[in-house]
Amino acid sequence: xMGCPEIVEDIFKEDSFLLAExxxxxxxxxxxxxxxxxxxxxxxxxxxxxxxIGMAAxxxxxxxxxxxxxxSGYSYDAVxxxxxxxxxxxxxxxxxxxxxxxxxxxxxxxxxxxxxxxYYFGTDNMGRDLWTxxxxxxxxxxxxxxxxxxxxxxxxxxxGMISGYFGGIVDLVMQRIIEIISGxxxxxxxxxxxxxxxxxxxxxxxxxxxxxxxGMSRLVRAQVLRLKEQEYxxxxxxxxxxxxxxxxxxxxxxxxxxxxIMAMMSIPGAIFMESFLSFIGLGxxxxxxxxxxxxSNGYKSMMIYPHMVAIPVTLFAILMISFNLVADGLRxxxxxxxxxx
Amino acid sequence: MTDNDINEExxxxxxxxxxxYFRNNQKFTTKAVDGVSFIIHKGETYxxxxxxxxxKTTIGRSIIRIYTPDGGEVYFMGNExxxxxxKQKRKYIANNIQMIFQDPMASLNPRKKVxxxxxxxxxxxxxxxxxxxxxxxxxxxxxxxxxxxxQANRYPHQFSGGQRxxxxxxRAVIMNPKLIIADEAISALDVSIQAQIVNLLxxxxxxxxxxxLFIAHDLTMVKYISDRIGVLHLxxxxxxxxxxxxxxxxxxxxxxxxxxxxxxxxxxxEKSRTIIDYDYESSGIDYGKGVSHFIxxxxxxxxxxxxxxxxxxYYYGTCKEGECK
Numbered sequence: 001x002m003g004c005p006e007i008v009e010d011i012f013k014e015d016s017f018l019l020a021e022x023x024x025x026x027x028x029x030x031x032x033x034x035x036x037x038x039x040x041x042x043x044x045x046x047x048x049x050x051x052x053i054g055m056a057a058x059x060x061x062x063x064x065x066x067x068x069x070x071x072s073g074y075s076y077d078a079v080x081x082x083x084x085x086x087x088x089x090x091x092x093x094x095x096x097x098x099x100x101x102x103x104x105x106x107x108x109x110x111x112x113x114x115x116x117x118x119y120y121f122g123t124d125n126m127g128r129d130l131w132t133x134x135x136x137x138x139x140x141x142x143x144x145x146x147x148x149x150x151x152x153x154x155x156x157x158x159x160g161m162i163s164g165y166f167g168g169i170v171d172l173v174m175q176r177i178i179e180i181i182s183g184x185x186x187x188x189x190x191x192x193x194x195x196x197x198x199x200x201x202x203x204x205x206x207x208x209x210x211x212x213x214x215g216m217s218r219l220v221r222a223q224v225l226r227l228k229e230q231e232y233x234x235x236x237x238x239x240x241x242x243x244x245x246x247x248x249x250x251x252x253x254x255x256x257x258x259x260x261i262m263a264m265m266s267i268p269g270a271i272f273m274e275s276f277l278s279f280i281g282l283g284x285x286x287x288x289x290x291x292x293x294x295x296s297n298g299y300k301s302m303m304i305y306p307h308m309v310a311i312p313v314t315l316f317a318i319l320m321i322s323f324n325l326v327a328d329g330l331r332x333x334x335x336x337x338x339x340x341x
Numbered sequence: 342m343t344d345n346d347i348n349e350e351x352x353x354x355x356x357x358x359x360x361x362y363f364r365n366n367q368k369f370t371t372k373a374v375d376g377v378s379f380i381i382h383k384g385e386t387y388x389x390x391x392x393x394x395x396x397k398t399t400i401g402r403s404i405i406r407i408y409t410p411d412g413g414e415v416y417f418m419g420n421e422x423x424x425x426x427x428k429q430k431r432k433y434i435a436n437n438i439q440m441i442f443q444d445p446m447a448s449l450n451p452r453k454k455v456x457x458x459x460x461x462x463x464x465x466x467x468x469x470x471x472x473x474x475x476x477x478x479x480x481x482x483x484x485x486x487x488x489x490x491x492q493a494n495r496y497p498h499q500f501s502g503g504q505r506x507x508x509x510x511x512r513a514v515i516m517n518p519k520l521i522i523a524d525e526a527i528s529a530l531d532v533s534i535q536a537q538i539v540n541l542l543x544x545x546x547x548x549x550x551x552x553x554l555f556i557a558h559d560l561t562m563v564k565y566i567s568d569r570i571g572v573l574h575l576x577x578x579x580x581x582x583x584x585x586x587x588x589x590x591x592x593x594x595x596x597x598x599x600x601x602x603x604x605x606x607x608x609x610x611e612k613s614r615t616i617i618d619y620d621y622e623s624s625g626i627d628y629g630k631g632v633s634h635f636i637x638x639x640x641x642x643x644x645x646x647x648x649x650x651x652x653x654x655y656y657y658g659t660c661k662e663g664e665c666k
Contacts, residue, residue, distance in 0.1 A: 230447055231442045231443070231444055231447040231448035232447065232448050232449055232450040232458075234402075234407055234442070234448075235440065235442060235448055235461075235509075235512065236461060236465075237407055238402075238405045238406075238407055238435070238439070238440045239435050239439075239461055239462045239465055239512075239516070240431045240432055240434070240435035240462075240465055240466065241461075241465050242465075245465060250450055253450075253452040253453075254450070254451065254452055256452075
């Protein structure tokens with residue numbers, strides 16, 4: 001028995017088993033409360049600072065896109081050759097030495113005898129108010145964003161859903177159609193459309209309709225292929241559920257988070273496509289303005305009047321970054337794997 | 342097959358020569374179920390055992406028509422439920438046969454509330470008149486499976502594995518089915534929870550006199566719960582009989598091999614346990630040639646004449662005169 005550790009008999013006293021914290025019994029079990037999924041998602045989204053800032057930026061831009069064009073009192077297409085190429089002048093801020101309407105110390109407004117006129121963003125080379133034009137352009141960009149989401153949600157989701165759920169020959173044919181469509185470059189589609197249609201919003205929407213939903217339909221198809229073999233779908237089938245019930249009540253809610261993320265992700269792409277088409281002259285025609293045409297026009301006189309390109313580019317960049325931030329935030333908020341952790 | 346001592350009134354489900362093939366590609370077909378026949382009596386528990394890939398789940402899913410059989414007939418209380426599908430038949434099956442699934446995590450839709458999961462069958466077949474009646478039914482069934490009514494508005498991820506399986510059972514039982522197919526219903530659970538769930542299933546059987554088709558690979562659990570057992574191998578029902586007949590007098594070499602693989606809780610006996618090897622390829626047995634032979638009671642074995650005499654000759658005890666050589 002030598003060398004054996006001394007055996008201490010365990011004696012349990014009354015206070016041997018006490019709760020670690022004094023108010024341990026009163027902890028509210030948040031984890032198991034009847035919180036709805038959406039409440040939880042909003043809670044997680046608001047925890048993400050970048051996403052909230054992005055959301056706020058988008059909301060501010062939307063507000064300005066709605067009221068901006070009415071603020072300055074100038075119309076977006078009113079040409080005034082006596083007021084061309086004015087630099088920004090904003091009341092109040094002009095005293096700080098910025099946005100005071102001067103180039104190298106020379107007051108452009110005074111030169112033209114416009115002492116009490118203010119162009120917040122200046123004017124372009126046709127004398128049109130850039131403030132109005134920038135926000136009319138933002139309207140168009142946001143409209144394109146909305147259209148892109150709707151196209152994604154409607155065509156992309158329905159196409160992917162049918163293709164994935166019914167499978168077999170239906171899937172085979174539908175996937176070959178997608179391959180053919182995605183094989184044609186976007187620019188070729190738009191150029192061909194130009195032969196038939198005039199350049200304009202409709203053409204851009206048609207171009208988006210033709211190709212923009214392919215990514216979404218592939219995503220939805222992949223999700224449906226995975227989900228339709230899940231036991232809860234089989235359970236619904238064994239209960240006698242119809243195809244429609246299974247698709248809308250069992251499968252669709254489970255794809256919703258990735259659909260929302262994908263739609264949000266496709267917005268910057270769509271806005272960029274519109275701007276790009278307008279920039280190369282295939283988009284919105286003059287005198288209509290979009291962020292793309294504004295950048296395109298301003299770029300021509302960038303060395304002399306940098307504000308003409310800087311302002312729409314800044315707004316465009318803020319819009320793109322904000323949508324990306326919100327999409328990222330939504331992905332994190334909706335990702336079910338986060339829930340397990 | 343000799344059915345002389347079977348009372349037709351007592352038969353709940355009759356499966357006749359059921360076949361189901363999966364076409365992997367044009368050249369290769371997997372015969373998942375290849376001519377299986379068995380009957381299930383009213384109020385009993387029929388255990389279907391076999392190794393993975395033997396076709397247990399496929400049989401269950403063919404009966405409830407998740408898969409469409411390639412051949413054979415299935416009769417439920419004398420009504421054929423195989424063959425072409427229509428709305429009436431679908432409804433008849435849904436009202437009479439229900440299924441409990443293996444994976445309690447995967448068998449519940451994560452986006453639905455527990456109350457909506459349980460009431461799914463009622464919703465699909467509109468089996469309630471008012472909202473209150475629906476809620477009442479949900480609460481009653483929740484209490485029956487040992488959950489509380491406060492849990493009705495929660496989501497599946499807020500429950501443990503055993504609780505989720507209870508929800509799965511509630512979803513099946515709310516339709517008041519005569520037959521419940523428990524497809525490996527306990528395999529994914531902790532052993533202590535397995536006992537709880539099996540006892541819950543037994544309790545429900547006593548209260549509602551439900552019949553179970555209990556699909557499993559855990560032989561000890563099958564022995565505990567089943568009245569009769571069917572042993573499946575490679576899509577063939579090689580042996581069927583009451584639990585005593587199968588465990589006391591296994592005749593088919595596959596059954597013997599399967600039973601020899603059960604671990605014994607006593608380590609001294611476990612140490613000396615010998616496992617009988619069984620390899621279909623080298624055994625020389627062709628399941629396709631065998632026919633179902635009547636042994637005694639409800640005991641049937643799939644074998645040819647020669648195989649049967651070979652297998653039964655070493656057996657002592659219940660074998661009758663003239664059979665032992």
